[in-house]
Amino acid sequence: MASYAEETVKFMKLALEQAKDALVNLEVPVGCVFVEDGEVIASGRNRTTETRNATRHAEMEAIDFLVEQWQKNGLSPLEVSERFSKCTLYVTCEPCIMCAAALSYLGIKEAYYGCGNDKFGGCGSILSLHTSCSELPTSELASSKKGFKCTGGIMASEAVSLLRSFYEQGNPNAPKPHRPLTQQV
């Protein structure tokens, strides 16, 4: 088991490198890597400020890279789906509801994350989109819905301290003064 944990830490460190890169670029410091057969095949980090698109999370960046790459190589949707099913994701923060749903649509094999995401986590904190859900008995398509194994708490303190330094320096992108939406509308 020691070597297994060693590998997990190795890949999480690479994900943390991505997160640091985000921090340097004034982005929310979350990073990830996709690993297939023990090799990193894609990495990503938040680009929400740069793109002004709040959906450009680390996972989405890496996913788009892979889809583009595999498509260039002429892989069919089915082949891409097979490749994703062999992928393990290492991400510094629990995937949000959006990313967890995306990962479930792709049918990845497994995910490891650093810190939990108690505001919008989609892998157990708020919703559990990683579990192959049998809550939809009415749907004949539930069978095609795959879950993925998800393990949290890998180097969580490193991930948290990156996020902390970001929020201490202030999110330059957040509306000021920060106030709840109900007062704005």
Place this chain on the structure above:
Amino acid sequence: MRMKNTESASPQVCQIIHIPEKPSFLPHLQPTVNVLASVIEPKDANTLVRKLKQIAPLENLQHVKRVRKKCIDEGKPQLSLLLCLAVENDGEVDGMPYEIREIVKSYQLSTFITKVCKYAATSKEEWEEQCKLWPTSYHPPTYNISGITGFSEEESQSVFGFMRHTINLATSSIGQVVNAAVIVDPSTKQVIASACDQVIFSGSLENEVSKEGSFSNYLENLKASNLENQQMSLLDGSIGDSKHLTNNVACVHPWQWAMQSSGSWHPMRHAAIVAIEHSAARDLQLFPDYNALSPLKKQKIKESDFKSNGHSYQSIRPYLCTGYDIYLAWEPCAMCAMALVHQRVRRIFFSSPNSNAGALGSVHRLQGERSLNHHYAVFRVMLPEEVFRNKVV
């Protein structure tokens, strides 16, 4: 062909229906769950409540009070304590968690099964009904939707118009219904961005790809074609709920992308995701320098906006999609619904519910997830039957 969805029952008039944060029920028909409880000695109450908080916290029943106080004869109170959720094999001690069993033994409790309301009350009437079963706490809603519900005649007409436009987009390719998303600035009634599902592509778009051969070029082409979409004449379209019609609606079948055989596709490019991308690209195009400004400068701009009250940089450039509405032909899936939280959309209007994967009331209900940092108001727009008359097949 009429809509097969029984819920929609072919409305004769246009309607805007608010989809609340939790399922709505008549006060006396609120869903309940079975719990295990026991009468206890008042002197043990504090100790037991503290112990149970540790070993059996009421995770999804935070509105339910742990102790029920009943005055039986001559004002002598009788206390009942909620121990834990009841498992199958009601009442049998075997079904209880070990720690609960220990407590039952050491305090010699005789347990019984009772019902408590599953969801927190949202009105005083609901709360009064709830307390007849077992006491709950009631917090009047903090989320104030007055001002964004309650549509004037003019506003309603605008909502119906944008929804018709959205449905036309969703049904504009021959023989195929997809999802469509239209982001609108309601203050100017201007379309900010619009898009259809790009999970699978057919027709002219597909040809474009084979010509270009590059995914990046392809994305550029899609961005360009988006403009055409916006100017497209409004064809009379329709949406049905029968399965073959919804096959290509990404939010309804988000797991099915791999079964497509067409040459170009992207599993993540649901209509709402693409529309958000377009609106972000528009922001960058209209205000290219904003990111280059130092945070201090930005702050100054914002402050000056505040003083000049209106016609200024910041009032033109909203933060993400703050203040914008989005129209969707279909209730969005969890990925898209959460993307719309991230992008700070103010209101979501959808036409057809999505019982397979919908995240705004059908399978999940993101507008009711209190922990999220942004909440939009959600509405279903019902259009008269003729709008849905099927011209697709």
